[in-house]
Ligand SMILES: [Zn+2]
């Protein structure tokens with residue numbers, strides 16, 4: 050990639066086939082390549098293409114999910130591939146916004162602060178206990194569990210309900226639902242190996 054911005058080449062009207070004097074700088078003018086017309090426009094697929102009808106590239110059909118002109122009119126494999134990945138991306142987005150939604154008001158049972166409102170952004174993390182649903186910031190629960198004056202059974206128990214948890218899982222989001230928690234624990238154990 051050069052430093053100069055590349056832009057799609059305009060298709061010249063059919064009668065301007067005659068090659069003008071070669072311009073010394075960017076003389077990459079291509080004859081309207083019919084192959085390009087089969088290639089989805091790199092501009093239209095990520096946003097808007099200002100060349101519209103005159104674009105040398107193919108403008109696909111708009112996708113219902115993302116609204117971009119990305120669906121190849123005849124390549125059905127490409128269409129279904131895009132729709133599939135678009136749905137997946139959308140589901141991820143939804144998951145993320147749900148995760149933020151359920152996390153944002155959670156209070157730490159030790160410092161009593163809303164975890165997402167901690168002054169230090171690096172402290173806005175949860176320490177999820179594997180066996181109960183009491184919420185703590187990672188820093189607080191780690192400090193609690195590292196207190197040397199207590200025996201290990203006390204240290205490993207939740208300060209609120211006393212249930213012993215073998216793990217504190219660091220998490221950016223609050224996780225409480227059984228299945229989600231199971232996944233989180235599994236991922237954590239995998240990463241610890
Ligand atoms: Zn275009």
Ligand SMILES: [Zn+2]
Nearest residue numbers: 112114115135
């Ligand atoms: Zn899409």
Ligand SMILES: [Zn+2]
Nearest residue numbers: 157160186189
């Ligand atoms: Zn705390």
Ligand SMILES: [Zn+2]
Nearest residue numbers: 181183207210
């Ligand atoms: Zn608890």
